[in-house]
Each structure stands twice: as C-alpha cells, then as structure tokens.
Amino acid sequence: MTALKRHGTFIDFLVIVMLLLAWPMGVILMWAYTPWSRSVKIAITVCLALLTILTVNSVCYFRIMPS
Incomplete structure (x- = not known):
C-alpha cells in the first residue's frame, strides 16, 4: 500500500x-x-482554459489597437 501511495504522490507532483x-x-x-x-479536475x-482565452484575446487586442 505504501508503494502505491508513493507512486501516487510522484504522479501528482509530475502533473x-x-x-x-x-x-x-x-x-x-x-x-x-x-x-x-472530478470537480477539482473540472475547476483546473x-x-x-479561461486564462488561455484571456491571454489570446489580450494579445490580439493590443496588436490591433492603434499606437
């Protein structure tokens, strides 16, 4: 059982x-x-996804915005 727990913590760290x-x-x-x-996985x-959408949106906005 301890080997499984140790393996699980390594997987958690890697993820x-x-x-x-x-x-x-x-x-x-x-x-x-x-x-x-499942709720933690969905929240993450x-x-x-929202962070990525906001980043892409802001990059596109500042590229189009006239200087």
Missing part, C-alpha cells in the same frame, strides 16, 4: 509540474492518472 510548464499535457495527464475528484481545466 502539477506539467500543469505549470506545459498545461495542455498537464491537463491530459491530470484527467488520465490522478485520483483527484476551466481556469486554465
């Missing part, structure tokens, strides 16, 4: 690092391998 460095891969790993609740996915 958190991937969420910070390369979030699309982190989201896929999170949904596939973590034992987190929605937050990262």
